[in-house]
Amino acid sequence: MKREAQVNRRGFLTGMAAGALVGPTILARRAGAQPALERLNIGVIGAGGRGGWLMDAFMGFPEVQVIAVADVDRGRVEGTANRANEKYGAGTCTAYTDFRELVARPDLDAVIVASPDHWHALHSIAALEAGKHVYCEKPLANSVYEGRAIARAVEESGKVFQVGSHERSTDSIRRACEIVRAGRLGRVRRVVINLPCDDGHHNEARAFQGVPEAQPVPPGFDYDMWLGHTPLAPYHERRCHFWWRFNLAYGGGEMTDRGAHVLDIAQWALGLDETSPSRIEAYGVQTPGSLYDTFWDYRFAMTYDNGVVFDGGTDGPRGLRFEGPEGTLFVAIHGGALTAQPSRLLSEVEGEDLGVDVGRTPNHQRNFLDAIAGNAQPFAPAEAGHRTAALCHLANIAMKVNRPLTYDPVTEVILGDSEANRLLTPTMRAPWTCRLPATSIREWLPLA
Structure with missing residues (x-):
């Protein structure tokens, strides 16, 4: 460049x-x-x-x-x-x-x-x-x-x-990736994504009503810096620290929180780290008039040009299930427990060289240090992280406009929907701006 x-x-x-x-x-x-x-x-x-x-x-x-x-x-x-x-x-x-x-x-x-x-x-x-x-x-x-x-x-x-x-960097999840890539399930055409919103903090945020009155900014807290490029908003302790993740100005709710793990595994295992779906359908429920405007009780379907579909929602245990003609493989996140149908699938591949090796590391931080030393490649590079985060944002955008999206994974533009397309770009309050070449994705310049 x-x-x-x-x-x-x-x-x-x-x-x-x-x-x-x-x-x-x-x-x-x-x-x-x-x-x-x-x-x-x-x-x-x-x-x-x-x-x-x-x-x-x-x-x-x-x-x-x-x-x-x-x-x-x-x-x-x-x-x-x-x-x-x-x-x-x-x-x-x-x-x-x-x-x-x-x-x-x-x-x-x-x-x-x-x-x-x-x-x-x-x-x-x-x-x-x-x-x-x-x-x-x-x-x-x-x-x-x-x-x-x-x-x-x-x-x-x-x-x-x-x-x-x-x-x-979890060994069992890396093994799941090898099983999928080795074709032991047959050609995977569907991945079921489970992102339940039933933890205690979800229930508390969902029940939160209205937008609370402003509070004094605590001493020693630079609230204007905390807001950064987002619009000015009155301070309240429930806007900041842990709870920011349930306001779309600062986070994306469960969709970007755990979705960034679960969808990431699906993209990675199927070799989709450098692309995106071309059609996104999603609907969900928001709490009307609440400070917390992220979505609950949602369903979504993401379809890739190669025919793979990520079919997800808030049902089931947190994780994902790869489905192929030869069997299914469920991967639970935060631990990486694997469950297969037929159950013998896992015992059959135990200790077997599948001809696919995605590498191992003691942990994710060690992999980062090894990459700096020149002894490894990062397991989660920026392009892969961008494509995974984009999945989450596209689902939230589809829910916000309440209609399906047609997306170009090369130009990264939502086609034929100017309202949805604008939501790809944040409103950035001066002086915190972040620019791209106008020709690299679409005509986004100038920023506010």
Whole structure:
């Protein structure tokens, strides 16, 4: 891609130190060996539950040192940074309330993005443009537009990028992928997707009525920064932290939350990581007038040009079932338990070399580090993460407009429906804009 045609995404990094880029601290152990990570300095953006969990996971690797944490909530970020200081020594990990200060550090090699979904694109792109490797939580982005922008930024940067679709690193799920690809079910034409919305937090969000009156912004919480590019909205604690995922401005509900795992496995196992369905039908229920406007009790069908159909909804145990003429294989997420019909299918392939090897890793974070060292490819690259997130967003868009969509997986345009097509692109409040070349997907420029 010619430089003059590339994206100009630096406008939103006003005040960020320019040119403060260094390569990762990677040294070869001996001549001719693959590069080995002697030390990797990591920063974490997002000090909530997931960000804290990921920080702890990466701190378990001897070659990693967490030297920076950023979050708009001063109380959270200082507490999280202190955990790193307890491990590495006082003053070794700095807390920031502005992510731009973190990504500008020349001694930082990689960034973990664990912010709310509406911030994934801007945080990831900022880190990539600052020369850092990136591990970004799923879903990759909160819109089709932003997902493509990340994928373009990864391509331009040449850096390692891993989406946090950690089910791809589960041994049993990788074995399921090998069974499907080896043809043991026959040609799979249908995948049943189960995304139940019956957990306690689902029930609480669904029962929430109306939009609460504004509350004072807590001291130490930069609410305007938390909103980022989304429209101005009155502060309330139920809008932020964990509950943001049930408002379509910031997340996509269960469809993007667990759907980003379940649909991801389906795409990956069937070799669909670089394409999308051409027809999407979906309908669902919203709670009228609620702060939480994501969908419940939904059904959807996604049809690919090769005839494969993802047939899903909120029924059944969370996971997916591959259906072929020779049998079926159910994969449960968050554990990866496998169930087959006929039941003998699993025992027949136990220990067998199926002629298909998708690789193994101790865990998803280890795979990211191995990819940085040059010893592996990321199991969940940006393009795959973008295509999976796009599935989720297209289903939500179909439910929002309440009609089927015809989608071009090459140009990434919804055909013949201008209202639905506009929903591929977020409204971006200045100065937080994220641009693509106008000719790369469709005429999206200029952004608000």
